[in-house]
Amino acid sequence: MSAAAIDVYGLVKCFGNKVAVDGVDLKMPEGQVWGFLGPNGSGKTTTIRMICGLLTADEGGGQCLGFDIRKDANLIKQATGYMTQKFSFWEDLTIRENLAFVARLYRMPRMGRKIDETLEGLGLSQRQNQLAGSLSGGWKQRLALAAVTMHSPRLLLLDEPTAGVDPQARRDFWDEIHLLSSKGLTVLVSTHYMDEAERCDAIVYLAHGKLITQGPVHDIIDKAGLFSFRLVGEGVRELTEAFRGQSGVDHAAYYGNALYISGRNRNALEQAIRDVAPDHVTAEEVKPTLEDVFIELMEQAGTDKRMHG
Amino acid sequence: MFGNASRVSAVFTKELIQMRRDRLTFAMMIMIPIVQLILFGYAINLDPKNLPTAVVAEEQTPIVRSILQGLKVSGYYDIILETDDPHKSNELFASGQAVFLVHIPSGFSERLVRGDRPQILIEADASDPAAASNAVARAETIVNRALRHHLKGPLAFLNAAPEPADVIIQSRYNPEAITQYNIVPGLLGVILTMTLVMITSVAMTREVERGTLENLLAMPAKPAEVMIGKITPYVGVGAVQVIIVLLTARYLFDVPFQGTLSTLTFGVTLFIIANLSVGFTFSTIARTQMQAIQMTFFFFLPSLLLSGFMFPFRGMPHWAQWIGEALPLTHFLRIVRGVMLKGGSLIELQMEFLALAAFILAAGTVALLRYQRTLD
Ligand SMILES: Nc1ncnc2c1ncn2[C@@H]1O[C@H](COP(=O)(O)OP(=O)(O)OP(=O)(O)O)[C@@H](O)[C@H]1O
Numbered sequence A: 001m002s003a004a005a006i007d008v009y010g011l012v013k014c015f016g017n018k019v020a021v022d023g024v025d026l027k028m029p030e031g032q033v034w035g036f037l038g039p040n041g042s043g044k045t046t047t048i049r050m051i052c053g054l055l056t057a058d059e060g061g062g063q064c065l066g067f068d069i070r071k072d073a074n075l076i077k078q079a080t081g082y083m084t085q086k087f088s089f090w091e092d093l094t095i096r097e098n099l100a101f102v103a104r105l106y107r108m109p110r111m112g113r114k115i116d117e118t119l120e121g122l123g124l125s126q127r128q129n130q131l132a133g134s135l136s137g138g139w140k141q142r143l144a145l146a147a148v149t150m151h152s153p154r155l156l157l158l159d160e161p162t163a164g165v166d167p168q169a170r171r172d173f174w175d176e177i178h179l180l181s182s183k184g185l186t187v188l189v190s191t192h193y194m195d196e197a198e199r200c201d202a203i204v205y206l207a208h209g210k211l212i213t214q215g216p217v218h219d220i221i222d223k224a225g226l227f228s229f230r231l232v233g234e235g236v237r238e239l240t241e242a243f244r245g246q247s248g249v250d251h252a253a254y255y256g257n258a259l260y261i262s263g264r265n266r267n268a269l270e271q272a273i274r275d276v277a278p279d280h281v282t283a284e285e286v287k288p289t290l291e292d293v294f295i296e297l298m299e300q301a302g303t304d305k306r307m308h309g
Numbered sequence B: 001m002f003g004n005a006s007r008v009s010a011v012f013t014k015e016l017i018q019m020r021r022d023r024l025t026f027a028m029m030i031m032i033p034i035v036q037l038i039l040f041g042y043a044i045n046l047d048p049k050n051l052p053t054a055v056v057a058e059e060q061t062p063i064v065r066s067i068l069q070g071l072k073v074s075g076y077y078d079i080i081l082e083t084d085d086p087h088k089s090n091e092l093f094a095s096g097q098a099v100f101l102v103h104i105p106s107g108f109s110e111r112l113v114r115g116d117r118p119q120i121l122i123e124a125d126a127s128d129p130a131a132a133s134n135a136v137a138r139a140e141t142i143v144n145r146a147l148r149h150h151l152k153g154p155l156a157f158l159n160a161a162p163e164p165a166d167v168i169i170q171s172r173y174n175p176e177a178i179t180q181y182n183i184v185p186g187l188l189g190v191i192l193t194m195t196l197v198m199i200t201s202v203a204m205t206r207e208v209e210r211g212t213l214e215n216l217l218a219m220p221a222k223p224a225e226v227m228i229g230k231i232t233p234y235v236g237v238g239a240v241q242v243i244i245v246l247l248t249a250r251y252l253f254d255v256p257f258q259g260t261l262s263t264l265t266f267g268v269t270l271f272i273i274a275n276l277s278v279g280f281t282f283s284t285i286a287r288t289q290m291q292a293i294q295m296t297f298f299f300f301l302p303s304l305l306l307s308g309f310m311f312p313f314r315g316m317p318h319w320a321q322w323i324g325e326a327l328p329l330t331h332f333l334r335i336v337r338g339v340m341l342k343g344g345s346l347i348e349l350q351m352e353f354l355a356l357a358a359f360i361l362a363a364g365t366v367a368l369l370r371y372q373r374t375l376d
């Protein structure tokens, strides 16, 4: 394994008496694409901000690109591209003016040409004099990605870059991420989408400010020790509630014309199927999905035990 | 020390564009000086006439009559009371109903005829000093012209004397009578204080409220670079305001200009930067734009009241003078009035320039210390 792009330990961040991040260790090798997952408020954004020096960790420390996250925030900023969760470019500047601002702040050589190339790559050359605020959500995200990669950073921190973006644009966005990664960039991307998680080399799962699990998707699924059954037949949808009441069934959800149930005990699940499902319903065991695993993990993590202010 | 020029220019260009696009604010920056000048300038500076006057005449003679007639005809004085009871007239004067109090002592006419140059006392209420200035300035001429008219025939020899009567003018309530010329240069300082502090006080809070601060902080811009980049465009705005006010002062209000333009330019530049650094400091402290505006007014009011713009500086109690000394407007007023009205030079006004420079240093330091480098 090559050198670590991010190597932080014991990160803690409190807001008032609320603990937003509670002892997170993260060691991410260079050149990979990692997904950062976890329910709302689990501390993803806060962790990313500590890594790039936008927030000072209350406890813990470590390195980012070999720079100390407490002391060398400025050096980290030079070599990192951080795309914020909320679009945070200047809506009253045009697309080109936004890029020019970024280019000047990073003191890029041959600025004009770099901006032209970036606009070209974005396909926004024609609209470069349009105000950034007038772009649609998908285009804003593309503009933001282009802006944070313009200075050729070594590390990309993307905070929910595809929230509210249509499927085609999402796919294009991810193709772009893989392209960047193939050029050697390290990418940490937070997301709520399972399909995106599956496009990552590894994922990190956070809940209530704590790191719950990490690793490649299939490892996480295997490690979870979860079993799933797929039930088909007339009226299976109406059985959802009944299954949820059964012991041993941690999760029941209906989609794609089938009912999926999962739990940690295969025998208990089979018993539940015998008890609840009528004869005409057929059940087969399937490989649990990442979503099943996450819901399981969330339930294990229990209710939020962090203090509330 | 001040960081990198490219990054300063990055912030500068961005601010310039945003300023240009924010038409309303831009229009306000241009309109405020014009509107204020017209309102203040005309309300205070136009040569006010028909000022209520109380007369205490201890004798009634044709000479006294013609003096009073002369005052009336001049148009400046509106005699609302004529009495021989000083108490009555004093009451009117104290309550502000009369702006002038004219005393003609008994035996005035007799001494005039003897060629004794008797005295007439005119007391002026100078609590609104500019209001009375012209009437005061012309009082002696008016009185003596009225008398000359009278001194004919056998009394003609009295006309040979420089002035037949001695008109003594006393300002009450406000010893340092401010003339209209004091107001317009002073307004220059007031306008710059109000508009420039306000506009920069939202410089950072606007980034916070729009959520763009996170992005700004995520990029490698140093506090000093952001500060200089953000306030420099407004030095230009301030310069435009200065030109507007000076042209108006010259062509609308005929304010003289005794000193040199370079001294004034130097003073104005320091003063503009001082105000911009105060504004920027506020914007690093305030959490919202609303708070920033409130802080601006918190700064603006004492500037208006304690700098010597509204009330004569030396007439204020000592504690107020101390506060006044800490405000840039106080020093700027001395510079601008000194240069424009008295022809003051850089050397003569050096203490004021030094005070402004010290103020900039202090405000800039506070701003840089307060500048948020993180989102904590
Ligand atoms: N500046 C702040 N002040 C106070 N509390 C904060 C602040 N920023 C975050 N928090 C709290 O810290 C917790 C973690 O927030 P964070 O934004 O890191 O979560 P997240 O995982 O990014 O959530 P989401 O998926 O909704 O973006 C939340 O409970 C949030 O309310």
Ligand SMILES: [Mg+2]
Residues within 6 Å of the ligand: A044, A045, A046, A085, A159
């Ligand atoms: Mg978040």
